[in-house]
Amino acid sequence: MRYISTRGAAPVLTFEQAMMTGLARDGGLYIPETVPQFTADEIAAFAGLSYAEVALRVLTPFVGDSFQQDELRSLITAAYAGFNHDARAPLVQLAPNHFLLELFHGPTLAFKDFAMQVIGQLMQAALARSGKRITIVGATSGDTGSAAIEAFRGLANVDVFILFPDGRVSDVQRRQMTTPSEANVRAIALAGDFDDCQARLKDMFNDFAFRDAVSLAGVNSINWARVLSQVVYYFTAAVSLGGPMRPVSFTVPTGNFGDIFAGYIARQMGLPIEKLVIATNQNDILHRTLQSGAHTKQGVNPSISPSMDIQVSSNFERLLFDAYGRDPKVVAEQMRALAEEGGFTVGQGALEFLRDGFASGRASEEETLAEIAQTLAETGELICPHTAVAVKVARDYLGTVPMITLATAHPAKFPDAVERATGVRPALPAHMADLFDRPERQTKLPNDLSALEAFITEQLNP
Numbered sequence: 034m035r036y037i038s039t040r041g042a043a044p045v046l047t048f049e050q051a052m053m054t055g056l057a058r059d060g061g062l063y064i065p066e067t068v069p070q071f072t073a074d075e076i077a078a079f080a081g082l083s084y085a086e087v088a089l090r091v092l093t094p095f096v097g098d099s100f101q102q103d104e105l106r107s108l109i110t111a112a113y114a115g116f117n118h119d120a121r122a123p124l125v126q127l128a129p130n131h132f133l134l135e136l137f138h139g140p141t142l143a144f145k146d147f148a149m150q151v152i153g154q155l156m157q158a159a160l161a162r163s164g165k166r167i168t169i170v171g172a173t174s175g176d177t178g179s180a181a182i183e184a185f186r187g188l189a190n191v192d193v194f195i196l197f198p199d200g201r202v203s204d205v206q207r208r209q210m211t212t213p214s215e216a217n218v219r220a221i222a223l224a225g226d227f228d229d230c231q232a233r234l235k236d237m238f239n240d241f242a243f244r245d246a247v248s249l250a251g252v253n254s255i256n257w258a259r260v261l262s263q264v265v266y267y268f269t270a271a272v273s274l275g276g277p278m279r280p281v282s283f284t285v286p287t288g289n290f291g292d293i294f295a296g297y298i299a300r301q302m303g304l305p306i307e308k309l310v311i312a313t314n315q316n317d318i319l320h321r322t323l324q325s326g327a328h329t330k331q332g333v334n335p336s337i338s339p340s341m342d343i344q345v346s347s348n349f350e351r352l353l354f355d356a357y358g359r360d361p362k363v364v365a366e367q368m369r370a371l372a373e374e375g376g377f378t379v380g381q382g383a384l385e386f387l388r389d390g391f392a393s394g395r396a397s398e399e400e401t402l403a404e405i406a407q408t409l410a411e412t413g414e415l416i417c418p419h420t421a422v423a424v425k426v427a428r429d430y431l432g433t434v435p436m437i438t439l440a441t442a443h444p445a446k447f448p449d450a451v452e453r454a455t456g457v458r459p460a461l462p463a464h465m466a467d468l469f470d471r472p473e474r475q476t477k478l479p480n481d482l483s484a485l486e487a488f489i490t491e492q493l494n495p
């Protein structure tokens with residue numbers, strides 16, 4: 034299996050190389066040259082298997098020679114050992130044809146654990162073989178950061194720096210990043226929004242002198258291995274509702290477009306998915322793009338679903354690559370226009386491709402609060418604001434095909450919003466019960482590449 038860049042001017046890599054490289058050296062994102070296919074019988078055979086075994090079958094054709102089967106099996110098994118639900122990703126029924134896919138039973142209570150725990154295992158195995166040391170820099174709007182810290186804290190050959198937007202994550206999310214005491218992990222509160230964090234991260238990758246000096250690695254969904262690991266739960270969920278003989282639809286709360294892009298890959302691999310619905314909060318660039326064809330930034334507007342407060346949606350580049358018939362020149366030009374002119378217009382053929390593959394909707398702040406209350410009243414389920422955005426949008430697409438809405442975080446990560454909507458303050462699980470008693474450690478830095486690089490360099494060379 035070979036990996037190519039969406040911008041067409043970076044070396045072609047193996048799975049392991051793409052995982053360790055992060056952003057391609059031409060600024061693009063790595064993507065498999067071809068997407069492996071499963072037959073209906075192969076998918077049907079997933080029924081009754083453990084989550085880890087399905088993950089092994091889904092990952093294997095993408096991994097190629099990078100990991101041997103037995104090694105991959107034991108790494109995946111270790112990755113999911115710390116989840117606190119036997120099914121790992123259980124389904125809960127909300128209505129006759131509407132299901133919630135609970136993705137918050139991992140150690141940091143968000144769907145990020147599904148991929149980050151796998152990446153943690155795979156990267157450690159690759160580093161043990163190479164004897165190298167890496168510096169992971171991550172950008173987070175709240176959940177990627179804690180999942181990355183959890184997966185890599187305490188490791189001798191990895192340093193982790195997480196950039197989060199100062200004042201724009203929930204208190205629980207911030208404390209998950211600032212309270213771990215291991216010296217190899219550092220949380221940086223950046224004066225800016227998530228788009229600034231992600232832009233500075235990409236700037237670091239594009240500064241080859243810095244990148245090479247610190248052996249920079251990425252664990253955002255820039256990294257193909259992140260997206261790949263998220264493909265698995267589309268299969269387990271669909272199969273448990275009768276797939277592939279019975280099609281299903283998914284509604285996905287969307288920000289950086291990694292999670293729903295994983296659903297798009299599952300569909301390409303042969304999983305019958307009728308609708309893939311993009312659900313956005315008031316930061317609705319993706320919904321507006323599907324409606325009008327204009328992909329135009331309007332500035333990030335802080336919301337009660339802060340992890341989705343994103344306007345530069347990184348993985349949309351991977352979808353555009355396909356929408357334009359895998360023409361890297363068009364992608365590179367549109368990404369230049371987004372960065373320098375604030376947007377671009379999607380060409381007619383590409384727009385039809387997007388509309389054939391996806392539906393979309395948006396939920397306002399009021400609608401999100403109302404949905405948290407309505408879901409509790411109707412079903413007894415307490416949902417987080419990100420999940421509520423998706424449940425609200427999904428309601429417009431309910432039909433005869435089962436709808437699976439992704440529940441991406443535990444409500445206790447966003448207790449203020451949930452309490453405001455319902456009067457109920459969700460409690461943190463036992464392993465995090467003392468989170469607010471633990472001392473915090475963070476560094477506040479300006480939204481400035483030189484300042485960030487200087488801080489990281491100094492921390493690595495005290």
Ligand SMILES: Cc1ncc(COP(=O)(O)O)c(C=O)c1O
Binds near residue numbers: 288289340
């Ligand atoms: C809780 C939660 N829901 C939804 C999303 C959006 O996912 P994605 O960025 O993959 O579109 C995020 C951030 O990634 C998140 O943390």
Ligand SMILES: N[C@@H](CCOP(=O)(O)O)C(=O)O
Binds near residue numbers: 172175177178
């Ligand atoms: N919502 C994310 C933003 C980063 O997304 P990623 O999938 O690219 O890591 C977060 O919680 O940090």
